[in-house]
Amino acid sequence: MAKLSDALHGFEIQGDHHVIEAPEDWSQGRTLYGGMTTALCYEAAKLQCGPQAQLRSAQMTFVGPASGILTFRADVLRAGKSSTAIAVDCRTGEALAARASFVFGADRSSLIDGRASRRTDLPDPPEACPPFIGATGGFHDNFELKLADGSPLCSGGPLGFRAWTRFREGPGTDP
DSSP: OOOHHHHHTOOEEETTEEEEEOOGGGEETTEEOHHHHHHHHHHHHHHHHOTTOEEEEEEEEEOSOOOSEEEEEEEEEEEOSSEEEEEEEEEETTEEEEEEEEEEEOOOOOSSOOOOOOOOOSSSOGGGSOBSSOOOSSGGGGEEEEEEEEOOTTSSSOSOEEEEEEESSOTTSOO
16 A cells, blocks of 8 residues: 555656656546545645645646556746745646646735634544444555444445544655
8 A cells, every 4th residue: 555645755857847656556447536636736836836835725627537657747837925826737648637726825914713623523532433444455445434423334324424534644644
């Protein structure tokens, strides 16, 4: 199982673009999951503007399958005092697989607190909850999923559930 951090740091620089082989453990059928394609585009953008940059917005367009050898080209569209806009194209061979736009910005003071708050109203901590999905040999093996409330899928119980979810690999993954 390829760890997310290994995949994100596996880029090779070739001229003005970055190349990586699509990690099969993060694929579904003939393409990467959209979230992994997005994470790789984001990593290519961060390599352009530096790790200290704060993501402010992102837009993804999935055009075709992302598989095999992937090439990422990140172009700075504009760099100003308070923000930097970067476009990233992901290609499989000559075919466009995805196009992304990212805006990174400097911190500013605000009256709005946009930080996410942690959910605390679940009945038990993750360690006390039963597994939600066991090992599947695929994409889901990258995550630890615990049933926090409700009925498991395909159990015949009432519809609805809440689950704890986290990467299996733990620390070292970009949040």
